[in-house]
Amino acid sequence: MNRFKRNVTTLGEFIIERQADFPWAKGELSRLLLDIAIAAKIVNREVNKAGLADILGGAENVNVQGEDQMKLDVFANEQFIAALNSTGECCAIASEENEDMLEFAGPVATQGKYVVAFDPLDGSSNIDVNVSIGTIFSIYRKRSIGNATLEDFLQPGTEQVAAGYVIYGSSTMLVYTTGHGVNGFTLDPSIGEFCLSHPDMKIPKTGGIYSLNQGNYNAFPQGVKEYIKYCQDKDKATNRPYSLRYIGSLVADFHRNMIKGGIFIYPPTEKSPNGKLRLLYECNPLAMIIEQAGGKATTGTQRIVEVKPTSLHQRVPLFIGSEDMVNQAEQMMLEFNSEKSSVTE
Ligand code: AHG
Ligand code: MN
Ligand code: MN
Numbered sequence: 001m002n003r004f005k006r007n008v009t010t011l012g013e014f015i016i017e018r019q020a021d022f023p024w025a026k027g028e029l030s031r032l033l034l035d036i037a038i039a040a041k042i043v044n045r046e047v048n049k050a051g052l053a054d055i056l057g058g059a060e061n062v063n064v065q066g067e068d069q070m071k072l073d074v075f076a077n078e079q080f081i082a083a084l085n086s087t088g089e090c091c092a093i094a095s096e097e098n099e100d101m102l103e104f105a106g107p108v109a110t111q112g113k114y115v116v117a118f119d120p121l122d123g124s125s126n127i128d129v130n131v132s133i134g135t136i137f138s139i140y141r142k143r144s145i146g147n148a149t150l151e152d153f154l155q156p157g158t159e160q161v162a163a164g165y166v167i168y169g170s171s172t173m174l175v176y177t178t179g180h181g182v183n184g185f186t187l188d189p190s191i192g193e194f195c196l197s198h199p200d201m202k203i204p205k206t207g208g209i210y211s212l213n214q215g216n217y218n219a220f221p222q223g224v225k226e227y228i229k230y231c232q233d234k235d236k237a238t239n240r241p242y243s244l245r246y247i248g249s250l251v252a253d254f255h256r257n258m259i260k261g262g263i264f265i266y267p268p269t270e271k272s273p274n275g276k277l278r279l280l281y282e283c284n285p286l287a288m289i290i291e292q293a294g295g296k297a298t299t300g301t302q303r304i305v306e307v308k309p310t311s312l313h314q315r316v317p318l319f320i321g322s323e324d325m326v327n328q329a330e331q332m333m334l335e336f337n338s339e340k341s342s343v344t345e
Contacts, residue, residue, distance in 0.1 A: 011037055011174065011185045011194035021180050028089040028113055029139070029162060033176065036116075036137060037194055039083035040166040040174055043076045043121070043135065044187060047168040050127055064099040064313060072127050073097055076120035076135065090114050092148035094312050096281055101153055101312065114161070115140050115152045117281040117312075122165075123249020132169035134251025138285040139163065153280060153312060157305030163285035167255050175201065175255070177292040198259075203295040206324040207261020208242050211253045219269035223300070223333035227265075230328065250277065254286055254320065258293060263321035263329060267300070275317035279309055283318050296326040300333040 009017075015030045022029055050072060077097040084090040085104050091112025092103045096119045103109055118137040126133050139162040142152050164176030172187040174194050184198030210231040217225065231242045245262070247253050253264050266275045277283050287297035287304035297304040297320040307316055319329050 008188075008193075009196040011196070014183065014185070014196055018178070018180070021178060028087075029178065032084070032087050032089045032114055032116070032139065033162065033164075035083040035087045036080070036164070037174055039079045040135060040172075040194075041187065041192065042079050042083075043072075043166070044168055044172045046072060046075055047127070047133065064097070073121045073124050080118055080120050080135070080137075084116055088112065090116050091142055092152065093118065094153045094280060095120055096278060096313070099313075101148070101150060103148055109148070110146050112148075113142055115142050115148050117153055117284075119278065119281040122251045122282065123247070126247070126249050126252075131247060131249065132167055132252035132255075133249050134168060134255075135166040136251060136282055136285050137164055138281055138288070150312070154309040156308050157279075157284035157287055160284060160288050160305070163288040165251050165254070165285065165289070167251050169252065169255075173197070173255070175258075175289065177289050179288075179292065182289055182293045201258060201293050203258050203290060203293045203322055204261030205294070205322055206238070207257065207263070207322045208239055209245050209257060209260060209262030210242050210265070210325070211244070211246050211257065211262060211321075212265040212267065213246060213248075214244065216267075216269055219271060220267050221300075221333070222336040224265060224267045224329070226336045227329045227332045230332065250282060250286070254290075257321045258290070258295075261322045261325075263319065263325035265320075265329065266318045268317045272315070274315040276315060277318050279304070279307060279314045279316045280312060283316055283320075286318075286320060290320055294323065295321055296323045298326060298330055300330060300337075 015033050019030050077095055084093055088108055089112055091109050092101050092115045094101045094117040116139050122136055123133040138160050140155050141161055142148050144152055162178045166174045173184055175184040182201040184201055185194035186197040188195050233240055266277050268275050283304050290297050299317045300319050319326050
């Protein structure tokens with residue numbers, strides 16, 4: 001080994017190396033991703049001292065979904081908005097924490113080529129118990145001529161040019177795709193850089209973990225109940241029963257399944273027929289990543305990235321993870337739900 005050759009690739013180096021993948025982008029997308037990485041480092045710093053600073057607890061506001069909003073949600077939202085505003089590439093954003101899209105002022109409003117939708121802090125109920133939380137983002141090219149419009153955010157997930165997440169966990173990682181595979185970078189706090197640690201990530205075709213909020217069991221559709229039973233049944237060939245793991249931070253549950261193989265489900269329930277998770281800034285970006293990693297993401301009946309969004313904060317049911325497991329769950333949804341839906345409709 002050449003002792004004068006550094007064997008670490010930083011996120012910045014990697015993004016520049018991969019710029020050739022986008023002859024049309026002329027570096028704007030690279031700058032956008034690097035600015036997101038800076039915001040992630042700042043949020044990471046605050047998350048890490050969450051127990052120390054006067055930053056814990058609920059802010060006075062309640063977000064647009066009517067859920068309690070933690071102070072760190074507000075902080076993270078502001079950091080990501082500021083980072084995206086400073087790129088000169090992003091003309092408008094949509095965030096879980098803002099009811100409407102937010103257009104940036106100045107020349108960028110018409111000149112910026114991209115719009116970004118994000119969940120600034122995912123799993124925020126886990127902040128004060130020291131459990132992993134995350135950020136999720138999705139980047140689209142602005143289609144409108146002139147200023148961005150709502151339609152630019154309502155493009156189906158198939159149109160995403162890049163998507164990623166940050167997990168603030170036992171170590172902090174940034175994972176992203178631009179449609180050419182998935183790469184993961186771990187933050188080395190001693191040098192303040194995200195370093196390539198998980199090149200070309202692939203999710204195992206099947207796994208041994210199922211992940212859903214089983215407390216809602218009684219409200220689940222019959223297909224999901226049958227799938228849970230399937231996961232719990234003993235079967236040597238498929239290594240069942242599977243283990244149940246549920247962190248309650250989508251990013252953390254997703255990241256574990258990406259590495260170990262598994263399925264995450266947030267099903268429709270009687271009270272919430274579209275589930276809980278948001279299409280634009282939770283389901284679509286993770287769906288793009290999982291597909292790039294060889295896995296699958298559906299609503300139980302339809303590929304997530306093919307759902308045509310109708311509103312910014314739209315919810316969809318989510319079945320996401322290892323291909324074989326999602327296929328199995330989808331098959332059971334098909335088999336056991338058709339009877340019920342024909343009765344209830
Ligand atoms: P957020 O903190 O951005 O509102 O997201 C919380 C989400 C997601 O992270 C997690 O998978 C899900 O809520 C957990 O919901 P339940 O408590 O209903 O299981
Ligand atoms: Mn979330
Ligand atoms: Mn959130």
